[in-house]
Amino acid sequence: MNTKDAQTARQQRIRSLFDEYIEMYSSRDDRLTARFSSNFSGYTGGGDFLVKDCAEWQKITRQDFAQVPGRLRIEMLDLSLQDISDDVVVVAAFFHIHLPVPDQILSRETARLVLIFRIEDADWKIVHSGISIPYHLVESGEVYPLKGLHERNSQLETLVEARTRELEEANLKLELLSNTDGLTGIANRRSFDHVFLQEWQRAQRSGNPLALIMLDVDHFKLFNDRYGHLVGDDCLRSLAQVLLKEVRRSGELVARYGGEEFVVLLPDSDLHAAADTARRIQEAVRALAIPHADVPSWIVSFSLGVASLTPNREQVPDDLLSKADAALYHAKNLGRDRVELAPL
Numbered sequence: 497m498n499t500k501d502a503q504t505a506r507q508q509r510i511r512s513l514f515d516e517y518i519e520m521y522s523s524r525d526d527r528l529t530a531r532f533s534s535n536f537s538g539y540t541g542g543g544d545f546l547v548k549d550c551a552e553w554q555k556i557t558r559q560d561f562a563q564v565p566g567r568l569r570i571e572m573l574d575l576s577l578q579d580i581s582d583d584v585v586v587v588a589a590f591f592h593i594h595l596p597v598p599d600q601i602l603s604r605e606t607a608r609l610v611l612i613f614r615i616e617d618a619d620w621k622i623v624h625s626g627i628s629i630p631y632h633l634v635e636s637g638e639v640y641p642l643k644g645l646h647e648r649n650s651q652l653e654t655l656v657e658a659r660t661r662e663l664e665e666a667n668l669k670l671e672l673l674s675n676t677d678g679l680t681g682i683a684n685r686r687s688f689d690h691v692f693l694q695e696w697q698r699a700q701r702s703g704n705p706l707a708l709i710m711l712d713v714d715h716f717k718l719f720n721d722r723y724g725h726l727v728g729d730d731c732l733r734s735l736a737q738v739l740l741k742e743v744r745r746s747g748e749l750v751a752r753y754g755g756e757e758f759v760v761l762l763p764d765s766d767l768h769a770a771a772d773t774a775r776r777i778q779e780a781v782r783a784l785a786i787p788h789a790d791v792p793s794w795i796v797s798f799s800l801g802v803a804s805l806t807p808n809r810e811q812v813p814d815d816l817l818s819k820a821d822a823a824l825y826h827a828k829n830l831g832r833d834r835v836e837l838a839p840l
């Protein structure tokens with residue numbers, strides 16, 4: 497074998513030793529430590545001191561394997577072998593290191609590794625290992641900065657959770673706002689339509705009656721004209737509160753239907769029970785005694801139309817609405833400030 501062939505053979509031998517070393521390193525194989533010379537020195541990726549003996553390096557290697565026990569993936573980017581002398585060869589490698597950690601942050605760090613091989617007792621040993629990975633966060637006892645990264649990750653998770661909670665609360669508020677009448681604070685028409693449909697379908701299934709009261713303030717235009725729109729607003733607010741006070745059974749709903757018109761939805765209520773509720777409301781509004789100089793009673797009053805229906809499969813919610821509306825129209829025509837019942 498000539499000198500050149502000998503050199504090539506030596507380089508091939510080192511290359512295969514290096515490949516074997518990388519394979520053992522990535523498969524977390526402890527036999528790797530047998531490759532180190534007793535005169536070893538080295539730098540770890542995150543370490544801030546020079547390791548000066550083999551036993552210390554073996555300890556660090558075990559820490560490394562314990563910290564990340566799963567197989568690593570090494571993606572070699574560049575590699576060079578350099579003969580320094582007859583018995584010394586330097587291998588410099590440049591690769592991506594992918595750690596099997598869930599947060600993935602360490603998954604594609606670029607590492608620079610320098611291994612110095614030297615012949616000792618007719619065998620190649622590693623006398624120096626210097627690995628440089630930009631791990632800035634390593635704590636003592638760590639080879640990889642996993643603790644810092646996990647902390648960063650859990651801080652991030654806490655932040656995401658807090659943001660999600662804020663978003664849910666904001667959505668809830670939004671939902672509440674979109675179902676509430678801005679002036680009176682009670683349910684709005686949108687909310688009523690939704691609940692009405694649900695109760696209608698429930699009544700269809702159960703065969704129980706569903707009742708509706710439609711209420712309209714009497715001569716409210718005259719009220720506004722005389723006392724002003726702001727007093728008119730106050731009046732509507734007070735009336736809404738009376739309704740809320742008088743309609744309290746669970747499942748019952750009071751809503752502003754629009755303008756000076758309100759609705760009361762009474763599940764499981766026949767015409768007789770609904771009429772009682774309507775009269776109770778009428779009395780409570782009378783007791784409130786909001787002055788209204790342009791009506792015969794001199795106080796604000798409602799006209800109320802009451803209807804109840806046990807819906808069959810062919811009927812639609814509008815059937816109940818128009819019955820209550822017709823009764824209200826009747827109440828207006830018969831002089832206002834009265835309760836009228838829709839015929840059964």
Ligand SMILES: Nc1nc2c(ncn2[C@@H]2O[C@H](COP(=O)(O)OP(=O)(O)OP(=O)(O)O)[C@@H](O)[C@H]2O)c(=O)[nH]1
Nearest residue numbers: 712713714715716717718720725726728729755756
């Ligand atoms: N202040 C105030 N007025 C409102 C509001 N919404 C509707 N109105 C008023 O309610 C009045 C309703 O008038 P009309 O529909 O003519 O009915 P009315 O005067 O109550 O007469 P009848 O219903 O026939 O007894 C109008 O003057 C509207 O401006 C509101 O949010 N605030």
